[in-house]
Each structure stands twice: as C-alpha cells, then as structure tokens.
Amino acid sequence: MGVVLNAREPLVKTSELVNWITHMKVKKMSFKRKNLFIEAVLSSALTRAEYELRVKQKQRRLKWQFLKSTLESREGHLAKDAWSHHEEIHSLDRFMSQLKDVKPIER
Secondary structure (H helix, E strand, C coil): CCCCCCCCCCCHHHHHHHHHHHHHHHHHHHHCCHHHHHHHHHHHHHHHHHHHHHHHHHHHHHHHHHHHHHHHHHHCCCHHHHHHHHHHHHHHHHHHHHCCCCCCCCC
C-alpha cells in the first residue's frame, strides 16, 4: 500500500486499514519536525484512512442492524426456517464480536 490512499481503490479489509493507519502513525512520528512536507502528506493520508475506517465501521454496523432486524422478523413468520436464521444471526454475532477487537481511532 502506498503512502497516499487512492480514493478510487477501497481497501478490502478493515484489519488492513487499521494496520496501515498504525504503520503510518509510526512513520509520521519519525518525520516529526524533520521534514514538514512529508509530515503534511502523512497527516493527510492518515486523515483520509481514519475517515475511511469510520465509514466502513458505520456501514457494517448499519448493515448488521438491518440484517438482524430482517432475520428476526422472518424468524417469527417462518418457523421451519428458524434454525437457518438462528445460524445466520449467530454467525453475524460472532463477526460483530470480532469487530470489537479493532482498536478505535485516537485523535
């Protein structure tokens, strides 16, 4: 991944984005007060990456809420599919629990 994020190429995984942000923060600290241009470029890239991370987290949270409400409403109407929906909800619950392990952005 380059120094500057390309807005046209979305990052596939949130974990990659978190790792990239952490790496860039370390780089930014190493250039602090040595090269203002590089520091400015890194700051801009970090701001963009942090924004992208917040957007991804919000999208996932909204998608999860929608899926959960949809599955729960279906579960009440379709008793024969209850087990299938339960498995989907359980799988999504595990996914959401894993997202809690992602460290929040500090500003």
